[in-house]
Amino acid sequence: MLEVSRLRAGKWEGIWAGPAEPRFEVLHQGKPLAGLEIAAHGEGKWLVSVPVPAGLISDGVQSFVLRANGERVGDFAIVSGAPLEADLRAEIALLRDELELLKSAFRRHCTES
Numbered sequence: 349m350l351e352v353s354r355l356r357a358g359k360w361e362g363i364w365a366g367p368a369e370p371r372f373e374v375l376h377q378g379k380p381l382a383g384l385e386i387a388a389h390g391e392g393k394w395l396v397s398v399p400v401p402a403g404l405i406s407d408g409v410q411s412f413v414l415r416a417n418g419e420r421v422g423d424f425a426i427v428s429g430a431p432l433e434a435d436l437r438a439e440i441a442l443l444r445d446e447l448e449l450l451k452s453a454f455r456r457h458c459t460e461s
Contacts, residue, residue: 349364349366350362350365350422351393355424359397359398362422363394363396364395365393366394367392369388370416372384372396372414373414373415375413376410376411376412381401382401385397405428407428408428408429409425410425410426411424412424412425
């Protein structure tokens, strides 16, 4: 079981808990990342790490899948770029519009009650 994970200084790291060293892999668009390292981290725990190549980081969402012993056990994503900023601003604008509708409906309800 994957207990803790983080992305730090261009390297994904996770703590795996299990009775034996896992056969772990990290995939991006179905292809395994190179440089995967697994080291004992106490009894029944393993430190798993892999560098995220700079060439894989670009505008948009880059998703990575974590597999241990052939089964999917998690994922992480890197989100970046100007196109994303525009999407987020549009979503926030829609949420503000919906909030204004709710506020006016609530005010109307309060005055009618």
